[in-house]
Amino acid sequence: MRRYSAFAVAREATRYHQGWARAWRSPEPKKKYDVIIVGAGGHGLATAFYLGRNFGITNVAILEKGWLGGGNTGRNTTIIRSNYLQDPSAAIYEKSRSLYETMSQDLNYNVMYSPRGVLMLAQTEAEVRGYKRTAHANALQGVDTEFVSPERVKQLVPIISLDGPRYPVLGGLWQARAGTGRHDAVAWGYARACSDMGMDIIQQCEVTGIRQDGGKVVGVDTTKGAIDCDKLGVVVAGHSGVLAEMAGFRLPIESVALQALVSEPIKPCMDIVVMANTVHGYMSQSDKGEMVIGGGADGYNNYTQRGSFHHIEETVRALVETFPMISRLKMLRQWGGIVDMTGDRSPILSKTPVENVFFNCGWGTGGFKATPGSGWGFAELVAKGYSPLCEAFGLDRFREGRFVDESVAAGVAH
Amino acid sequence: MLILECPCCGVKGEETEFHGGGEAHIKRFGPGSSEEEFHDYLFAKENPRGVHFERWRHVNGCGKWFHVARCTRTLEVFGSYSAQTTEPPQEIRDAITARRPGWRWREFS
Numbered sequence: 001m002r003r004y005s006a007f008a009v010a011r012e013a014t015r016y017h018q019g020w021a022r023a024w025r026s027p028e029p030k031k032k033y034d035v036i037i038v039g040a041g042g043h044g045l046a047t048a049f050y051l052g053r054n055f056g057i058t059n060v061a062i063l064e065k066g067w068l069g070g071g072n073t074g075r076n077t078t079i080i081r082s083n084y085l086q087d088p089s090a091a092i093y094e095k096s097r098s099l100y101e102t103m104s105q106d107l108n109y110n111v112m113y114s115p116r117g118v119l120m121l122a123q124t125e126a127e128v129r130g131y132k133r134t135a136h137a138n139a140l141q142g143v144d145t146e147f148v149s150p151e152r153v154k155q156l157v158p159i160i161s162l163d164g165p166r167y168p169v170l171g172g173l174w175q176a177r178a179g180t181g182r183h184d185a186v187a188w189g190y191a192r193a194c195s196d197m198g199m200d201i202i203q204q205c206e207v208t209g210i211r212q213d214g215g216k217v218v219g220v221d222t223t224k225g226a227i228d229c230d231k232l233g234v235v236v237a238g239h240s241g242v243l244a245e246m247a248g249f250r251l252p253i254e255s256v257a258l259q260a261l262v263s264e265p266i267k268p269c270m271d272i273v274v275m276a277n278t279v280h281g282y283m284s285q286s287d288k289g290e291m292v293i294g295g296g297a298d299g300y301n302n303y304t305q306r307g308s309f310h311h312i313e314e315t316v317r318a319l320v321e322t323f324p325m326i327s328r329l330k331m332l333r334q335w336g337g338i339v340d341m342t343g344d345r346s347p348i349l350s351k352t353p354v355e356n357v358f359f360n361c362g363w364g365t366g367g368f369k370a371t372p373g374s375g376w377g378f379a380e381l382v383a384k385g386y387s388p389l390c391e392a393f394g395l396d397r398f399r400e401g402r403f404v405d406e407s408v409a410a411g412v413a414h
Numbered sequence: 415m416l417i418l419e420c421p422c423c424g425v426k427g428e429e430t431e432f433h434g435g436g437e438a439h440i441k442r443f444g445p446g447s448s449e450e451e452f453h454d455y456l457f458a459k460e461n462p463r464g465v466h467f468e469r470w471r472h473v474n475g476c477g478k479w480f481h482v483a484r485c486t487r488t489l490e491v492f493g494s495y496s497a498q499t500t501e502p503p504q505e506i507r508d509a510i511t512a513r514r515p516g517w518r519w520r521e522f523s
Contacts, residue, residue, distance in 0.1 A: 241461035252457035254436070255486070300416075300434035301486045303463045309415055310430050343457065398457045399449065 001196040003108055023188055024068075024195030029202050032228035033061045035382060036220060037235060038207050038243065040064035041073040042183070043360055043367065044235035045190035045201075046375020047382065052197040054376070055383040060199040061229075063222060065206035069187030072237050075305075075337035076368040077260050077294040079273050079284065081118040081178035083145045085134050086404050088392030089346060090141040095389060096373025100181060103372060109189030111181050112287070116272050118178035119148075119156055121322070123167035123278040131173040145175045159269050164321045167278055180273060180284055186371055210246045216355040217247075231356045233382045238303070238338030240361035249353050251361070252398050253340045258297040258365050259307030261315075261334040263326070265289030270323075279318030283326075291326060293319060297339065297365055307336040339365050344397075346404035349378050349390035358382050359395070418470060421494050422478035435469035437461075438481050439501060439520070463487050465510055465517045467502055470494075483510055 002008065002021055012019050035051060037044045040062045051057040064070075080100050082093035099106075100113045122128040131147055138145040150162050153172045162169045191201055202224065209221035210232065219228035234243045244251045265288050275282035280296040295315030298308055312334060320327045342348060342362040347370070349360050360378045363370060377389030392404055416429040425431075437460055443451040460466070466486045471479050481499070483492040483506050492513065493506045502522060510517055517523065 239463065241459065242463050245462075250454070250458035250460070252459060254459050254461050255463075300429075300468065301461060301466055302489070303486045304489055308429060310428075340461075399453045 001192065004110075023192040024201050026203065027200045029061060029200065029205065029222070029224055029227050032219075033200075034059040034229070035231045035233060036060070036227060036229040037062045037233045038220070039071075039234065039236040040068045040187075040191065040201055040203065041071050041235065041237065042069065042187050042190065042371035043237070043363070043374045043378070044233070045187055045194055046371050047233055047235055047360065047378045048194045048199055048375075049190045049197075050375050050379035051383060052194065052199065054379060057383055058197045058199060060194070061227065062194065062199060062201045063205045063207055063220070063227075064201070064203045065223075067203055068191055068201065069184055072337040072339065072367060073183055073187045073371075075260070075335055076183055077282070077284065077292050078180045078183045078368060079118060079178075079275075079282070080113070080181055080369040081175050081273075082143050082369070083118070083120070083134060083138055083173055083175045083178070084406055085137050086346075086406060087141060088404050089406055090138065090143050092373045092377060092389050092393075093370055094141070094143050094373075095376060096370045097178065099372035099376065103181075103186070103189070107189035107193050109185060109192060111185040111189055113179065113181045115177050115179040117156070117174065117176045118273040118275065119153065120173040121153070121169050121274065121276045121278075122147075122171045122173065123164075123169060123276060125170070127278055128170050131171070134173055143175075144177055145173055148172050148174045156272055157270060157274055159323050159325050160274070161322060161324050166321060169322075178273070183368055186368075190375075207243065207246070210243070210354070210357065212247075212354055217357045231358070231382055233358045233360065233378065235360040235378070237361060237363055237367055238340055240340050240359060244352075244359070247352065247354050247357055251348070251359070251395075252342055253348070253362055254301055255303055255338050255340050256297045256300065257302040257304060257307045257336045258294075258339045259311060259334060259336040260292065260294040261312060261331050262286070262293065263291040263329040263331050266291070266329065269325070274322075276318060276322055279322065281315045281318040281322070283319055283323070290332065291329060297341070303338055305336050305338055307334070339363070339367070341365075344403035345406045347374070347393050348395055349374065349381060349387070349393045350395040351381075351385070352395065416484075416489060416491065418482060418491060419494050420472040420475060420478070421480050421496055422472065423476040425472070425475055427475065431472065431474045432470045433473045435471055435479065438467040438469045439522075460520060462519065465492070465514055465519050467519060467522075469497065485514070
């Protein structure tokens with residue numbers, strides 16, 4: 001693999017940029033792999049990357065039914081934060097956030113991680129109490145957050161209206177080291193690194209069945225033929241239930257649509273991410289100047305990758321109250337993605353009833369921020385059968401009543 | 415946008431008039447059941463990509479609960495029917511079969 005650098009740009013500039021190689025290979029599948037990862041999104045590719053980097057397992061195929069990073073990896077609002085309440089969540093999200101800090105160097109690929117800070121507005125007394133509690137919990141967990149006053153909020157976001165007609169701003173939970181990243185680059189960077197380690201990324205190859213022998217996985221059937229494997233990692237946010245059915249069990253997961261939209265580009269006016277969970281809306285400004293807006297999830301099972309109009313209206317109405325200056329902005333694009341929601345709003349990284357089949361799913365509305373941490377932990381789980389980072393997120397937590405309740409931290413906004 | 419018809423009051427409305435209540439026809443397991451059954455009753459979801467039976471409530475209308483047969487892949491609605499039943503009525507099943515031959519959902523087909 002040719003390293004990307006300023007010198008490489010200069011070298012290519014002298015020869016009409018003819019020397020750039022494809023970032024990853026697109027080989028035909030082999031007969032057998034040690035590990036097959038289903039789903040070439042951020043989490044799947046991160047899993048493959050850390051299987052190679054941390055455990056030396058490189059005979060790996062990553063199967064993707066569509067195109068690389070074309071699911072929720074390319075549909076989220078790119079927010080990265082780790083201000084969760086429970087210890088296991090703080091551990092995996094903070095691991096993830098810290099991996100983002102050095103990701104561009106680790107992958108030799110600019111993922112444009114921008115630690116610009118994330119502010120979660122407290123707009124009711126209950127929210128003030130909730131966020132103070134989160135700030136205290138984060139202090140114990142070693143996650144750097146603080147509860148800030150309305151005056152500080154105004155300082156951080158001059159365009160905000162503090163005394164909105166419905167919900168005045170009473171304070172906020174501020175995580176200065178949180179921020180945003182370039183979501184596609186995360187997938188592309190991992191793909192390039194995986195391909196460089198000799199892993200096969202096979203796009204447009206849909207898994208149609210999971211072959212088992214005596215309760216143990218032996219391979220998968222795909223639209224490109226049968227492929228054998230020793231271990232199978234399923235990382236297919238949204239469609240986890242469909243794959244679970246192929247493996248012969250049911251998951252505590254429901255798939256719903258979550259949507260986002262962007263405005264026309266305007267001059268820089270907001271240099272942090274603001275989330276308003278009471279009124280269901282969150283917003284940041286992209287490097288192009290577009291206001292990136294996300295809202296609530298639909299309330300019913302849905303696989304259509306598009307959301308309802310009334311949710312756009314609700315989200316935009318709430319944000320216009322909070323940021324009156326955006327009221328004349330035109331919206332450019334709207335899109336939806338399918339997220340898989342668990343009852344406690346925490347992910348599932350787990351062994352399954354089928355031996356050597358592992359599921360990584362249930363990230364709900366906030367998987368992007370967890371991409372490297374999820375890959376780090378899940379790779380360990382697949383390689384060794386046990387991972388301290390994933391321990392609390394097993395499937396058996398439902399049976400045993402050990403929920404990791406993050407409905408406050410993860411309920412709406414991401 | 416979903417357009418649903420409430421079988422209780424006969425009003426047709428778009429989705430903001432209703433509130434989704436999740437999977438329908440769940441068989442309840444209580445004291446005396448096995449752990450497996452109780453776990454599945456509480457947590458395991460069908461969550462199919464295709465035909466789905468679900469509960470809805472006409473919150474901004476008559477306030478009554480009812481059932482809907484719907485496709486989660488296309489948002490096509492096959493029909494709505496009373497909640498006072500433990501399985502989908504034959505005419506709903508026929509309507510689904512006409513559009514999705516060979517469909518299956520739990521023990522129904």
